Amino acid sequence: MGRLIVVSNRVATPTETKGSAGGLAVGVFGALKDTGGVWFGWSGDVVSETVANAGPTLETDGTVTFATTGLTRKDYDQYYRGFSNATLWPVFHYRNDLARYEREEYAGYRRVNAWLAHKLIKLLEPDDIIWVHDYHLIPFAEALRAEGIRNRIGFFLHIPFPSPQILLNIPPHEELVKSLCCYDLIGFQTENDELAFHDYLRRHARGTVSGDGHAEAFGRELRTGVYRIGVFPDDIAEQSKRYESRQHVLDLKQSLEGRKLIMSVDRLDYSKGLVERFRAFEALLERSPEWRGNVTLVQIAPPTRSDVTTYQDIRQQLEYEAGRINGKYSGLDYTPIRYLNQQYDRWKLMSLFRESQVGFVTPLHDGMNLVAKEYVAAQNPDDPGVLVLSMFAGAAAELEGALIVNPHDSIGMCEALQRALAMPLDERKRRHEIDMQALRKNDLGVWRDSFLRDLRSVPLAAPGSDGSAEKKKQDRRDAAS
Structure with missing residues (x-):
């Protein structure tokens, strides 16, 4: 079984994972300890361009490596303070009245996702599975795929997913959903959130969704599911x-x-x-x-x-x-x-x-x-x-x-x-x-283990494939013949 690679906007420190942290930090650290792996993301520091472009800072605790990097002021303003929290957060919480959209911030959001993905690639091994968390990192899998990464990649959204008529208020809504479709498995907190995503695929992406959560859109196949995060x-x-x-x-x-x-x-x-x-x-x-x-x-x-x-x-x-x-x-x-x-x-x-x-x-x-x-x-x-x-x-x-x-x-x-x-x-x-x-019945361990079980069950794309829906269909036809 390969390592687990967790990617989140912020990385909990080793000290935080041992008592004061809650939710995500406790559950994720438990999974990382079981399999060994890497927790990668922003350190929370705003740094100079020279420091940001250096390799990630690595800190090891047993079988877990904490890999963090700083953000420049421009990246912080555009990626984090801008598009993530001035556009996505209010719209996903049904507060269009508080949202703003600026093209430069959206460009910065995608740029930082691509930059972070490039940094992570140097830490990856072929059999690692990658678990990406939350709205800051919607384009992360797309950036990895663009650099040839074929590993299984899952995404969990910790906030609501809005109904299509709300999501349409974000001008690049189609690009965002297309980016989401580059994940192999997308997890939502509630059935309503999953339904809203399926509704968008059917109505605005000419996609198809089956009753068991298998979906096809933008030339890719993926799975979705509801995984209710809990506590111990x-x-x-x-x-x-x-x-x-x-x-x-x-x-x-x-x-x-x-x-x-x-x-x-x-x-x-x-x-x-x-x-x-x-x-x-x-x-x-x-x-x-x-x-x-x-x-x-x-x-x-x-x-x-x-x-x-x-x-x-x-x-x-x-x-x-x-x-x-x-x-x-x-x-x-x-x-x-x-x-x-x-x-x-x-x-x-x-x-x-x-x-x-x-x-x-x-x-x-x-x-x-x-x-x-x-x-x-x-x-x-x-x-x-x-x-x-x-x-x-x-x-x-x-x-x-x-x-x-x-x-x-x-x-x-x-x-x-x-x-x-x-x-x-x-x-x-x-x-x-x-x-x-x-x-x-549904504690934090159930949430974590059920998501990772389903992610590990996703078929791995064949070498040289692009992971597209058409390629997967052809592979199934070839296997049946």
Whole structure:
């Protein structure tokens, strides 16, 4: 069995993979340790052109090699800050109103993908399988194929895939989908995402899709599938329990003075529905006066992409909303919303989840949302909290014990909070057990192993072939004759 080569926009450091990282980093590192391999991508540093053009920096941890490279300021501005996060991110999250398109940024996006692919080629061996992650790297396989790489290449999209009528707002939409078709296997978070991709192939690429996920478009054959990313719930439960007696938890409990706690943790992003969440909490205090002074919302929102204007705007809006609501309902010894714009260690967050009575996770659109799953896993099974979850999070299809809400309906969210805060213990325990069963059934290992199993099962193109659909059809005809 060949090595696994993981490619992602950012590479977790060896230190991050050993405790504080979540989701992708934990799952990917586990697979890399099993087979040996390379994790390749951007270091997160903006460097000079001379440094960027040098070979990747290599760091080894057991059987895993971390290979990273810096980006020049121009590449960072065009590839990362530009097309990836000012065009793809908003459109894929159904926010065309926040998207912009500039040809120079798109050209930079493709240039950086080709440049990164060229760097990776020097590290590849013929039997390696390559697993590429997320929207930053849509053209990556196409760039590898252009340089003659025949290895199996899979792609997993961690964010939603938009319906065709939304995707058409990106001028080079056809080029992007054609690039995706250079992968052998494409994984999506939900059935709706896969369906949107199939719909585009049928309606706009004159492609065909079979019931088992085999597709043909732009002269290539590929497979698609739904792979729901998860967590390791029992590990989270153990760690949250271990940390519950730490000082940060004791300090929080003392400061609450017996009040109920609603916990929310999100990156500071307009897709997370933070403003709508604050207004729903305000509706709770307005419509249920008995909760004034008796419930606190803690919103942790670490800054992200702070050099992008739309992210600066959402931060200012949240600060305004938190201040307005606190000014309206605070007392000398009571602050309704504690808004913390800073990063916290993952295990600290899990222990805070365990102390809360409600997890409030209400994105406007999300690929999966692992915070929802982490909240459930972190609960004390003898006295669990209640998850209030947006219907537009991928996790909503799995977590049937959650109270599902529409994040555009502030009164509906308010009513869900009322129900969660008053829910009797027997019902809370029943809902928690339902969700824990779902988390164990489809944990992070299942996501990782099922994707890699399916990728390894893809037929390898014959030497000298271009991997096209017509060539594969001819090969099958020759084999049958």
